[in-house]
Amino acid sequence: MPRRKTPKASTADRSARVTIVDVAKRAGVHWSTVSRALNPQKRHLISPDMIERVEACVRELGYRPNALASGLRTQRSRTIGVIVSNLGDPAHPPIVRAIEDRFAEIGYVTLVGNTDNYPERQAALIDRFIAQGVDGLIVATFARNDPIIGSCVEANIPTVAVFRDPECDDVPSVRVDDAKAVELAVQHLAAHGHRRIAHIAGPQNVSTGYYRHRGFRRACRALVKLGVVPSVVYGTQFTVEDGEIACRMLLRDHPDITAIAAANDMLAVGALRYLKSCDIHCPNDISIVGMNDMPFMDSIAPALTTIRTPTADLGDRAAAILIAMINGTPIESRRVVLQPELVVRGSVARLREATQRRYDHLAEAPQ
Template identity: 40%
Template sequence: MTRERPSVPTLRDVADAVGVHATTVSRALNPKTRSQVGAETVKRIMKAADSLGYRPNPIARSLKTSRSATVGLVIPDLTNPLFPPIVRGAEAVLEAAGYSALIVNTDSDLVRERARVESLRSRQVEGFIIATALLDHPLLRELHEQGARMVLVNRKVETLQIPSVVSDDADGIAQAVRHLVELGHVRIAHLAGPRTTSTGLLRARAFRHAVQDHDLPADPSLIVECTGWNEAAGARALAGLLDGGNAFTAVVAGNDLIALGCYDVLAERGLSCPGDLSVVGFNDIPFLDKLRTPLTTVRLPHVDLGAEAARMLIESIEDSGYRPRSLLLPATLTVRASTTRPHTGQPSRTAR
């Protein structure tokens, strides 16, 4: 004996249950057109749809309207705690506007990134929110020349007119340096992110300017480029500085993961933070306040970055007269226990 498959409720079923036209139901269930239907009617339609178990079919809608109502989110490293809050902020705004997000992880690999972006385009996404902007980024240039709608988040490309939402990294670095100077530090090192990225270059430039603003010695040997935005790269950079014999009492790291790499080296060498070395991070990723030595860091408005990028993208999709613009969000220094007045003058190179 075969069991009949239960019928799937349709838009017409909801319309019949409420006693309205199917077009009215369609408008009421679409956040972008809901305002065209009276509030009481919307309430009745939503109740009927829920009771019947009706779910809109996005594929059918896209075939009818030639629009997918989907957006691609291109993320360089989903294991980096910086990006999930950005994604959450973007998704909240997109969902409220009737869009869905397709998230891809590129592992900061240009070949993988191109493949993932082409996959998204084959799914007819209406635009992109991209967090992977190298200074030399051919794919971004191609997308821009082809008229793809996109917004950069936490990244900016100076050579292309692409909308972007970024934090005020320069001011964040300036706050970090000012804090250390006020504590009495004179020899401050910077473990910079890769110069191939816009954030690495910008934060290193901001550090040099901040040091000059406080009339501190401009020692190029105290600025070290890390090979990546991760703990291992930060550990290698700090170890190189310690072994090089340079005198310094504080470090401003390019991001929090690089700062955590500093913690690893200090622990391996029997040094303390902040007793032997004050450390400042950048981003304020989750759980830094739970460390044995809570990390002083520059806090970025992660959720707001994603939310504003989504709003900007929706505007560019739905407004034919939209003109590219950039939005700068504030960064704030969060002082914790990893910074204090200098005690020893220089971390010991020989302590293990």
């Protein structure tokens, strides 16, 4: 009977047996030198030639660092958790990518969780990340004065809020000036002759919806001498579907509006969709401004005039703050507010006299 050959160990099997000591022996150095060469935060302590020698030995032996053993030595998992409401929302991927890129530079792995805007799911994700021993959290889903922040504080886990501001002194935050963003939108519409301007607001329990609504009210008060007449309808989510519903309500209750400042681009797209279903032309009949400048807003018809949110910068700044907190380094500011930018495209037109007369008639008609 022929003898069965013993299968050779795979590359993975061989590399599993290689230790940092093996690499050190091959390189002719102490194992601590190998550790520094492979640690992005400490490799500056040794020469480039030594780093190159160690890396060559690592490749030759197929060494893979043991993250668990390293974590036991340093009391760090070299992982962080990032929580967003919906990765399908085009505003979130650039934030997550910027965070991931910044942490990858120092050898960290980013774990991402999706809440779908459910508070209980946010709480479960935070509990899970804390239980898994992440070194810190970046959360884009906090509500205003969110009670779950207490869990982060009790666990002594470094936490940074991004995109939304929980308005809590316990957590640093990085966000855009949401009120200013909507002021830019209203001022742009008013400069094009619009006076009956509506706002499709987002949910008021989160800072993005709350501050954008405040900015709309403030901008309209500043322009009251021009005859600006505001109207507001509130969405429950920042979604296309909510934008459709809100636009229907606006035209039912305020048929004389000539312009809409939406609290985000998805709401604006929903409003556009509803206008098209009613054969109402944008921008000739009703102009629309969105918020965030999500991808492809320049490719829809009409191309959406919007307010650009520096999403990648938000992620990068949040990551920088969390890295400082993990390392015990003082942070310059616990409240970082970035500036928005008006992006002019095709969804806003100057108010035409014929349209103005028609809406004046609607406004004077008995309800």
